Amino acid sequence: MTMLELDGITTRYGELTAVDNVSLRVETGELFCLLGPSGCGKSTILRTVAGFETPAAGRVSIGGTDVTDRPPHERDCSIVFQDWALFPDKSVLANVAFGLKMQGVGKTERRERARERLELVEIAEYADAAPAALSGGQKQRVALARSLTVDPDLLLLDEPLSNLDRRLRETMQLELTDIHDRLETTMVYVTHDQNEAFTLADRMGVMNDGRLVQVGEPATVYDDPRNRFVESFLGSTNFLSCRVAGAGDRPMLETPLGVRFRAPIDGADLAVDESVVVSLRPERLTVEHPTTGSRSEPTAVEDGGADTVTVTGTVTETIHRGSDVRIRLSVGDADLFVEEPVATGLTVAAGDRLALRWSPGEAVYFDTAGERCR
Structure with a gap:
């Protein structure tokens, strides 16, 4: 079953076309990576899927439902940002439970579900800590747990590991893969890092200048590039x-x-x-x-x-x-x-x-x- 479908999506900022006629299908349970250089439009696609940007043309469907004109809170998806976006005045547990609170889930249930997700990302011992007391890697785990707590059909990740050092980034990549395998949540992961995409992706899409250039399994895209840009960008x-x-x-x-x-x-x-x-x-x-x-x-x-x-x-x-x-x-x-x-x-x-x-x-x-x- 197709979880996410983009049909001819074009997104503009004034006269600038950030995403140009992109069509894509992501299957249920898939970890799909959007890969490309800075400014190629990959994050704009993610924001368009999440409902933070309105496409000038095209259609966005999640789980078979057209959500093109729906606001973000009416789409069954969650997003993890590059900068974590944690509430500094709330505890780790309160940050993770926040989405459930907005959904009207009772206090006892939302705290239990938040603790489950903190255990999943192996940071439950910091439940009562303030975000300021955490390292970068720990903050990223909190942001991931917060997005997973609402059990989205689709999880969007916008370069979430780019602020981490190399060793921690590689560790988090493996942990994210393990979490994906256990929960089978459909994920769309944006990155400019080729090694990260090869580590994580079931399939990948390479972008350049707002266009989706090639889609396929990582090994296939590497061994059989469609054009010179793909060949030069992948290694x-x-x-x-x-x-x-x-x-x-x-x-x-x-x-x-x-x-x-x-x-x-x-x-x-x-x-x-x-x-x-x-x-x-x-x-x-x-x-x-x-x-x-x-x-x-x-x-x-x-x-x-x-x-x-x-x-x-x-x-x-x-x-x-x-x-x-x-x-x-x-x-x-x-x-x-x-x-x-x-x-x-x-x-x-x-x-x-x-x-x-x-x-x-x-x-x-x-x-x-x-x-x-x-």
Whole structure:
């Protein structure tokens, strides 16, 4: 069953279109992440669903009911904000029970239900404390408990962990996933953090400039990006601007690395001398010290068989990042980087020569408009 449906939602602030014709379905019990850079419209979608913004066009349905014109208190949803929004003059328990009080629930029942939710988020011992006495992580747990206490059909979370340090944020992500699994509450979670979205989401939607660019399971969106924006936003990659040297099936691409290879894409719509951008994810590149007597010039198989591209570059920089080392190399007229786990024991320094290999089948290709070539 579909819990949330957006049908052609457009939301404007004056002449600024913050959300542009967005359609989306979120299924019952799903944890759905809206992911995108700051200002892309993801929080505006959440506020439109909650009823804090009125769309200029389109329809919002929750649980099969059209709520587009209903005020926030008539929608069976609750929202957790980035800044917690706790009442400073109320105890933790009173903050969590506040929504039930507004619903007319009796004092005894609302206090019992509030304590249950505080136990769920493992902060029941602070029930009588004031919010000012809590840490950031504890305040976030209170805000989450308050939203869960009213048992909403739909829980909206607007970057709720962004004010926490990395370790606590990662801990809260796992706890939120556990809470979701136990309660099976439908959640829509807004974030700009790719790692957070991959940790939490059953499915995700990537947004850019007010539009919903791609929707799918996290692994699918990462491995099969629809356009260059999605590829660039979901992690780090190397982009190479290549020239089409031969069109047709498996077009020949001339790279700035000093090597040509056949790309496993349909080149029927590509013309000779047209540009194709190739994305090489660092985890799909193999790097090693050249063996004694090995060829140092770039090589590639240029027929229809299984092909591997091999180039040799000069290390320009190494950046140690804890469990891995980012190695930057100058290869031909381009700069590339790879990320090598420290555990492999590869020792490199600036000025070293390294062999770099990849399979064209593991690269991703985009046309001049940034759309995926297949």
